[in-house]
Amino acid sequence: MSKQVVAKRHTPRSLALLDAPVVSLTAYTAPMAKLMDPHCDLLLVGDSLGMVVYGMDSTLAVTTEMMIAHGQAVVRGSQKACVAIDLPFGSYQKSPQQAFETAAEVMARTGAGCVKLEGGIEMAETIQFLTQRGIPVIGHIGLKPQAVHAHGGFRMLGRGTEAEQIMADAKAVADAGAFAVVIESTLEPVARAITEALPIITIGIGASPACGGQVLVGEDMLGLFTDFTPRFVKRFANLAAEVDRAVADYAAAVRSRQFPGPEQCVGLVKKD
Numbered sequence: 001m002s003k004q005v006v007a008k009r010h011t012p013r014s015l016a017l018l019d020a021p022v023v024s025l026t027a028y029t030a031p032m033a034k035l036m037d038p039h040c041d042l043l044l045v046g047d048s049l050g051m052v053v054y055g056m057d058s059t060l061a062v063t064t065e066m067m068i069a070h071g072q073a074v075v076r077g078s079q080k081a082c083v084a085i086d087l088p089f090g091s092y093q094k095s096p097q098q099a100f101e102t103a104a105e106v107m108a109r110t111g112a113g114c115v116k117l118e119g120g121i122e123m124a125e126t127i128q129f130l131t132q133r134g135i136p137v138i139g140h141i142g143l144k145p146q147a148v149h150a151h152g153g154f155r156m157l158g159r160g161t162e163a164e165q166i167m168a169d170a171k172a173v174a175d176a177g178a179f180a181v182v183i184e185s186t187l188e189p190v191a192r193a194i195t196e197a198l199p200i201i202t203i204g205i206g207a208s209p210a211c212g213g214q215v216l217v218g219e220d221m222l223g224l225f226t227d228f229t230p231r232f233v234k235r236f237a238n239l240a241a242e243v244d245r246a247v248a249d250y251a252a253a254v255r256s257r258q259f260p261g262p263e264q265c266v267g268l269v270k271k272d
Contacts, residue, residue: 009078009113010041012114012136012179014082015082015201015213016180016200021214022042022212022214023213024213024215024216025040025218026044026045026052026215026217026218027078027218028074029074030076033081034077034078036078036081037077037078037079037081040081042081042082042083042215043078043083044083044085045067045071046116047059047088047146048086048217049066058145058148059146060146062088062089064088064106066088067086068105068106071085072109083111083112084112085107085110086115086116086117087099087102087103087106087116088146096125100133103115103135103137104135114136114137114179115135115138116137116138116140116182117140118139119169119173120166121172123173124172127139127176127177127178130177131176131178137178138178138180138181138182139170139173139178139180139182140181140184141166141186142157142185143156143184145184156186156206157186157187158186158189158191163190166186166190167194170194170198171197171198174199174200179201180202180212181200182202182203182204182215183203183208184204185207186208188207189208191210191211192208192210195208195210195212203215206232207232217233221236222235222239223235223236223237223240223241226240
């Protein structure tokens with residue numbers, strides 16, 4: 001009797017050993033995670049779910065409970081990809097101890113492989129505190145959505161002294177023990193230089209093809225989130241149009257009483 005072979009789930013260590021760039025997308029639900037899992041090395045349960053799933057204006061109102069609920073769904077829906085979960089705004093910035101308590105709860109309740117947090121030099125102590133206690137961490141530098149107001153809105157960073165600051169942040173995150181770092185909305189030469197300088201995985205989003213991996217918001221890449229499209233996004237499908245067409249066809253079928261038809265009914269008596 002043959003046994004079904006279950007793919008081994010990626011870990012932070014196995015991601016670092018990949019020969020090819022790390023393929024990553026955000027996922028928020030079990031069905032989407034199941035579809036993405038065969039093709040992705042890393043699934044990120046991003047706090048971007050506040051905007052993409054809940055229609056919020058920013059990520060700032062996302063709660064730890066929301067991240068845990070969606071993290072549980074993505075872990076259940078996947079088998080192969082390492083699952084990373086964002087620590088939401090206000091859940092880790094107060095102190096390293098607060099960050100540890102939040103991260104420990106998130107990992108224990110979801111089964112995720114690691115957590116991600118935003119910040120550079122100012123979060124190095126916290127990253128070190130977490131990694132020394134067995135919690136794998138992905139850093140996040142460049143444009144940090146939780147600090148979008150401090151950045152003056154969503155914009156490309158890396159000009160002038162910004163480049164030096166982002167490089168310093170990158171080195172601080174790596175030195176603190178993070179196994180990877182997301183570089184967001186950063187000029188290509190700066191992101192390339194960071195990738196060449198760091199001994200850890202760099203994951204670009206609006207950064208550089210030289211990065212050790214790439215991540216996009218899944219709904220952006222699939223053409224499902226149409227409120228706005230960042231410049232760095234490439235749409236690989238236009239599923240919003242497909243959903244619109246399918247719902248329109250369903251509505252027409254219901255209104256014309258063509259649905260449900262005989263094949264969707266049980267015990268239907270046909271009229272002569």
